[in-house]
Amino acid sequence: MADSAGRTGERGSAGRVRGALAPYLMVLPAGLWLLVFFVVPMVAMVSLSLQTGDLVDGFRQTFHWRNYTDGLHTYGDQFVRSLWYGLLATVACAVLSYPAAYWIAFRGGRGKTAYLMLLLLPYFVSFVLRTVSWKLVLTDDGPVLGPLRGHGILPPGFHVLDTGFAVVSGLTYNFLPFMALPIYVALERIDPRVVEAARDLYAGRAGAFARVVLPLSLPGVFAGVILTFVPASADYVNAEVLGGPGDTMIGNVIQSEYFDNGAYPVASALSFALMAILLLGVFAYARALGTRNVLEAAGR
Amino acid sequence: MSGVDPAFSRGLTRPRMARSTLARRDALRLLGAAGAAAALSACGVKGQGRRAEAGRDDVREFWSGRSGTGELSWANWPGYMQDDHRTIKAFEKETGITVSYKEVIQETGPWFGKIQAPLAAGQSIGFDLMVMTNGIQLEKCRRLGYLAPLDRSRLPNVAAHAGAAFRNPSYDPGNAFTVPYESGITGIAYNTKYVKEEITSIAQLFDPKYKGRVGMMGDSQELGSFGMFLIGVDPERSTPADWDRAAARLREQRDRGIVRKYYTQDYVDAVSKGEVWLTMAWSGDVYSLAGPDVRFVVPREGGTLWTDNLCIPRTAENPVDALTLMNWLYVPANNAPLTEFVNYITPVPATRQIIVADAARATGEARADLTRLSTSPLVFPSEGDLARLRHYRRLTQAEEVRYQRTFEPIAKGS
Amino acid sequence: MTTRTRPAPARRGTPRRRRVDGLHAYTLLLIGWLILPVAIMIAFGFNDVHGKQNYRWEGFTLRWYAHLLDKDDLVTAVVNSLTIALLSTLLSTVAGTLAGLALGRYRFRGGGATGLLLLMAISCPEVVMGASLLSMFVTFGLPRGYLTILLAHVMFSIAFVAVTVRARVVGLDPAVEEAARDLGAGPWTRFRLVTLPMIMPGVVAGALLAFVLSIDDFVITGFTSGATVTFPLWVYGSTRTGTPPQVNVLGTLIFAVGAVVTAVTARRGARAPDHSRAW
Numbered sequence: 003m004a005d006s007a008g009r010t011g012e013r014g015s016a017g018r019v020r021g022a023l024a025p026y027l028m029v030l031p032a033g034l035w036l037l038v039f040f041v042v043p044m045v046a047m048v049s050l051s052l053q054t055g056d057l058v059d060g061f062r063q064t065f066h067w068r069n070y071t072d073g074l075h076t077y078g079d080q081f082v083r084s085l086w087y088g089l090l091a092t093v094a095c096a097v098l099s100y101p102a103a104y105w106i107a108f109r110g111g112r113g114k115t116a117y118l119m120l121l122l123l124p125y126f127v128s129f130v131l132r133t134v135s136w137k138l139v140l141t142d143d144g145p146v147l148g149p150l151r152g153h154g155i156l157p158p159g160f161h162v163l164d165t166g167f168a169v170v171s172g173l174t175y176n177f178l179p180f181m182a183l184p185i186y187v188a189l190e191r192i193d194p195r196v197v198e199a200a201r202d203l204y205a206g207r208a209g210a211f212a213r214v215v216l217p218l219s220l221p222g223v224f225a226g227v228i229l230t231f232v233p234a235s236a237d238y239v240n241a242e243v244l245g246g247p248g249d250t251m252i253g254n255v256i257q258s259e260y261f262d263n264g265a266y267p268v269a270s271a272l273s274f275a276l277m278a279i280l281l282l283g284v285f286a287y288a289r290a291l292g293t294r295n296v297l298e299a300a301g302r
Numbered sequence: 303m304s305g306v307d308p309a310f311s312r313g314l315t316r317p318r319m320a321r322s323t324l325a326r327r328d329a330l331r332l333l334g335a336a337g338a339a340a341a342l343s344a345c346g347v348k349g350q351g352r353r354a355e356a357g358r359d360d361v362r363e364f365w366s367g368r369s370g371t372g373e374l375s376w377a378n379w380p381g382y383m384q385d386d387h388r389t390i391k392a393f394e395k396e397t398g399i400t401v402s403y404k405e406v407i408q409e410t411g412p413w414f415g416k417i418q419a420p421l422a423a424g425q426s427i428g429f430d431l432m433v434m435t436n437g438i439q440l441e442k443c444r445r446l447g448y449l450a451p452l453d454r455s456r457l458p459n460v461a462a463h464a465g466a467a468f469r470n471p472s473y474d475p476g477n478a479f480t481v482p483y484e485s486g487i488t489g490i491a492y493n494t495k496y497v498k499e500e501i502t503s504i505a506q507l508f509d510p511k512y513k514g515r516v517g518m519m520g521d522s523q524e525l526g527s528f529g530m531f532l533i534g535v536d537p538e539r540s541t542p543a544d545w546d547r548a549a550a551r552l553r554e555q556r557d558r559g560i561v562r563k564y565y566t567q568d569y570v571d572a573v574s575k576g577e578v579w580l581t582m583a584w585s586g587d588v589y590s591l592a593g594p595d596v597r598f599v600v601p602r603e604g605g606t607l608w609t610d611n612l613c614i615p616r617t618a619e620n621p622v623d624a625l626t627l628m629n630w631l632y633v634p635a636n637n638a639p640l641t642e643f644v645n646y647i648t649p650v651p652a653t654r655q656i657i658v659a660d661a662a663r664a665t666g667e668a669r670a671d672l673t674r675l676s677t678s679p680l681v682f683p684s685e686g687d688l689a690r691l692r693h694y695r696r697l698t699q700a701e702e703v704r705y706q707r708t709f710e711p712i713a714k715g716s
Numbered sequence: 717m718t719t720r721t722r723p724a725p726a727r728r729g730t731p732r733r734r735r736v737d738g739l740h741a742y743t744l745l746l747i748g749w750l751i752l753p754v755a756i757m758i759a760f761g762f763n764d765v766h767g768k769q770n771y772r773w774e775g776f777t778l779r780w781y782a783h784l785l786d787k788d789d790l791v792t793a794v795v796n797s798l799t800i801a802l803l804s805t806l807l808s809t810v811a812g813t814l815a816g817l818a819l820g821r822y823r824f825r826g827g828g829a830t831g832l833l834l835l836m837a838i839s840c841p842e843v844v845m846g847a848s849l850l851s852m853f854v855t856f857g858l859p860r861g862y863l864t865i866l867l868a869h870v871m872f873s874i875a876f877v878a879v880t881v882r883a884r885v886v887g888l889d890p891a892v893e894e895a896a897r898d899l900g901a902g903p904w905t906r907f908r909l910v911t912l913p914m915i916m917p918g919v920v921a922g923a924l925l926a927f928v929l930s931i932d933d934f935v936i937t938g939f940t941s942g943a944t945v946t947f948p949l950w951v952y953g954s955t956r957t958g959t960p961p962q963v964n965v966l967g968t969l970i971f972a973v974g975a976v977v978t979a980v981t982a983r984r985g986a987r988a989p990d991h992s993r994a995w
Contacts, residue, residue, distance in 0.1 A: 010502045023823075024818070024822065025818040025824040025827065026815040026818075026824065026826070028815060028817060028818035029814070029815050029819070029826070029827075029830050031810070031814060031815070032812055032814065032815035032830075032832055032874045032878055033815070033833070035811060035870060035871055035874055036833055036834075036837055036871060036874060036875070039838075039849065039867055039868065039870075039871040040833070040837050040840075040845070040848075040871055041833070042852060043845075043849045043851060044848045045849060046848065046851045046852035046856075047848040047851035047852070048846075048853075049855070050851045050854070051854060053766055056699055056703070056899045057418060057442065057446070057596070059699075067897045069772075069802075076711065076716060077714070077716060078716075079715065080715070080716065090808060093799060095925070098746060099746070101742050102739075102742065102743040102746045102747075105739040105743045106743060108964050109739065109740065115768060115982050115983075116744065117747075119975075120747045120751075121746070121750065122752065122847075122978070123749055123750075123754070123971075123975055124750045124753065124754045124972065124976075126753055126928075126971045126974030127753075127757060127967055127970070127971050128931075128932050128934075128947065128948050128951065128967060128970065129932050129934055129948065130948045130951045130952050131757060131948075131963070132753060132754070132757075132958065133952055133956060134951070135753035135754065135756050135757040136753045138753070138756050138771060139753050139756065140754055141575065141577065141771075142575065142576065142577050143575060143576075145752070145756070152803055154757070157796060159513075159514050159515075161514070161562075161577065163577065164562050164563040164577075168752055175750070175753070178750065192742050193826060212878075229841065232840075232841055233841060233842065235677065235835075235841075236841030236842065236843050237843075238843060238935075239934065239935070239952075242566070243923075245563075246561075246562060246565055246748065247556050247561050247562075247563065247713070247715055248715045249715065250713075250714045250715040250716075253843045254714065255714055255876035256843055256847060256897045257843065257938075258411070258710075258714070259848060260415065260834040260850060260939070261409070261411045261412040261415045261644070262409075262411035262412075262710075263411070264411075264414070264442075265706075265815065265941040266851065269598050269847060270847065270851055273843065273844045273847040274844075275753070276844055277841060277842060277844040277980055279843060280839075281836070281839065281840070282727035284594065284839055294719065298729035301447055377943065379956055380789070381768070383785065383959075385786060386786075387788075403788075404789055404792070404943075404945075405945075405953075406789075406943050406944075406945050408949075408952070408953030412938075415850075416860060416943055417942075418859065419853060419854060419857055419858065419859050419942070420859035420942075422857065423859065427859075427861055427942075427943060428861070428943055429943065472847045566954055568955055570759075570769065571771055572855075574769070575771070588767060590767075591767065591768050591769055591958055635901065657775040682882045685888055692974060
């Protein structure tokens with residue numbers, strides 16, 4: 003990191019002083035805001051997660067680590083399920099959105115922007131409303147299952163709503179743009195001439211795709227994975243609206259421990275554990291892929 | 303959550319964002335700042351225990367020197383007032399009190415979570431009157447001293463017109479802090495299109511032939527109570543050992559795949575459409591929301607009678623006006639239009655005669671509606687039904703922890 | 717549309733074109749899938765329902781558009797959502813733009829830490845953010861309400877604005893500003909006449925993002941709302957007693973406005989030359 007503040011090219015001592023202070027002054031409002039409403043709350047949460055007590059008698063700091071072990075022991079299933087559902091949704095998002103992003107980036111022509119808009123259009127509907135509408139799509143006599151049932155194709159007890167599949171499909175639906183956009187951005191940056199050259203070099207479309215297009219677009223996929231996986235595995239609205247008895251995710255537990263039970267310490271412990279797992283995962287993932295090279299390619 | 307901008311995702315993937323060599327040192331620096339902040343929050347969260355019973359002195363102390371201000375702010379649940387606020391308008395016209403009415407209560411737990419901090423700090427929650435269901439949170443409000451003790455001398459209509467079942471409830475002896483607004487029964491709703499037998503018993507919710515077709519409620523008081531009815535225990539008198547036995551049965555029901563979903567709210571849709579065939583249900587929901595094939599029963603083993611109560615936060619700015627409204631609502635003629643809309647059980651039984659009279663005067667569809675209402679056992683339950691109804695278990699703080707730990711994980715799938 | 721591809725890649729015979737058609741069809745199918753729930757939502761805003769539950773088609777009506785403002789609480793919730801979104805967009809755009817500008821242009825002690833903080837704020841799960849804010853409010857005994865929602869919304873929007881603006885700044889050529897200085901322009905003039913216009917597309921994109929994030933937020937708002945209700949919270953709560961068709965209508969209107977605004981911005985962006993590359 004450069005120790006001399008300011009940009010090169012500032013002339014004169016007054017300019018240098020102003021230049022040295024300027025970035026700090028500019029960062030100050032945002033930094034302060036994040037410090038007070040992001041960092042301090044995190045600390046408060048960690049502190050709360052080690053306390054014992056209840057709302058009536060108050061909570062006291064007792065460094066009660068068992069909030070973590072008890073919480074993880076009781077709700078370990080939900081933790082694992084959240085990560086699993088998040089992973090499934092992430093993979094589904096990647097598989098579903100890649101071909102479309104590819105087509106729009108390379109074959110969209112002048113309609114490129116319009117297609118991208120169409121892809122993003124549903125996300126102007128409020129998240130909650132969108133999930134409720136998605137539920138209407140999946141209901142037993144809805145537009146998808148209704149006709150199939152009418153033709154007697156489905157076994158009598160078959161249903162999608164209130165199953166894990168419904169939850170994963172809801173997550174996929176809700177978080178798809180977080181995957182589609184970075185992939186599109188990465189694909190769109192690939193110079194068509196490079197693809198053309200590759201096609202001559204590797205003799206064919208499949209070879210060019212596998213050896214040139216796909217590797218060049220991977221940074222977009224990697225960025226998309228982070229952007230999709232984190233919110234999907236921490237979500238609780240989809241599991242609440244679309245899931246059945248065996249589909250509760252850790253977000254549901256956190257939410258109800260806070261609101262229904264007022265069990266703030268355990269809820270805090272679960273929240274912090276969730277964040278730690280996800281953030282560590284994100285950083286490990288970025289490192290393993292070689293942050294610099296991978297992200298630099300996408301950033302260009 | 304929506305609207306990801308390409309420029310943003312480009313920005314996020316910029317190399318400088320997460321260059322690892324920088325990241326390590328910066329992370330340490332960030333930790334340093336966090337450490338300083340940690341000192342801030344080593345403190346705990348203060349408790350708010352206070353006495354729960356209201357003595358006569360307490361009542362006098364609270365109400366002395368207070369008078370009406372002509373304003374009232376009321377927090378209620380959605381669907382508990384006509385869309386055109388007819389009842390409120392009548393009240394305003396008659397008393398000259400201006401009412402600000404907000405449908406801000408959606409679930410009791412979250413609502414308690416929201417009002418707890420200001421009430422603990424002795425600050426106004428912005429409401430003078432709120433509607434809370436008897437249960438864990440109301441019990442907490444009482445015990446924490448969050449509620450104003452009611453001055454019974456200013457509630458003559460309550461004394462005159464409240465039904466026997468609504469006086470002196472076990473959850474608030476002597477109506478010291480609350481008066482009922484509306485009541486409902488938790489029973490079983492079933493769709494006659496799919497269920498070809500008569501449903502009379504909770505045991506039928508556990509019948510394997512309805513595998514994947516049963517809905518239960520996720521709320522641990524509702525769920526636990528039904529488990530206890532099943533094993534023949536009155537929830538109000540249950541012991542922790544009973545809870546364990548009930549929980550075991552409920553768990554078995556879940557693990558055998560009989561339960562399709564633990565509902566918080568949207569079971570009416572599901573049973574009307576036939577997604578579940580039979581489900582735990584609230585009487586008023588079934589009366590006003592369910593399709594024509596749906597029938598509601600109070601099971602043989604028992605059902606739960608719950609009550610949504612009017613109560614005044616201790617920090618209310620206009621408590622006298624809130625008291626005036628409570629009293630006004632207990633005039634049968636004032637209460638009738640509300641019952642005609644809400645379709646739950648009114649604590650003012652004399653309302654029924656007024657609805658019957660209204661029906662006699664009305665014609666056509668309105669007449670049919672009012673007649674159905676005045677004769678519905680869901681709105682005016684029979685003595686036989688009422689005799690089978692029980693309340694939720696009242697829980698001390700220690701019991702609550704134990705109770706929640708017993709029943710909460712069932713609906714959460716662990 | 718299928719044949720109007722970029723000029724550059726050479727085409728080789730028909731089989732490939734058929735494969736392109738397949739992808740095109742797939743793209744349209746995907747778009748159709750994504751839009752299906754939205755279409756259902758819009759349709760049920762025209763549903764002539766008589767009960768409280770709006771899930772079965774009962775005929776066409778414009779009644780709900782005429783009676784859009786009948787539900788006082790719903791109106792209050794929408795007004796809350798809109799004002800919070802506007803205020804939080806304003807605040808977060810100012811703070812975020814300054815930070816983005818500083819991070820994109822200067823290398824300074826703490827710059828990396830700030831960048832990391834932004835990254836953490838963006839990648840932190842919403843439920844954790846909400847939970848931590850709630851923990852802080854509980855610890856310090858602060859009552860929650862309109863103000864705390866606003867504070868939280870500004871917090872999570874700042875990072876998104878800053879990152880978006882920074883992406884724009886990094887692409888700028890510093891020579892332009894140096895030229896302005898050589899021509900005698902002071903710092904404020906330089907900022908107003910040179911820097912700001914150049915980064916404007918980034919600022920607008922960031923502001924739009926902030927607005928959409930705020931108006932749509934459910935999770936963090938739920939943790940910080942107290943007795944204040946916003947549109948998403950109201951909708952979620954109303955599923956209990958039956959969501960009234962007015963919710964569908966409002967959803968449709970918000971959707972339409974959002975779509976139009978984005979279409980206009982997208983067109984502008986497409987028409988205007990990309991300054992960062994032009995220089």
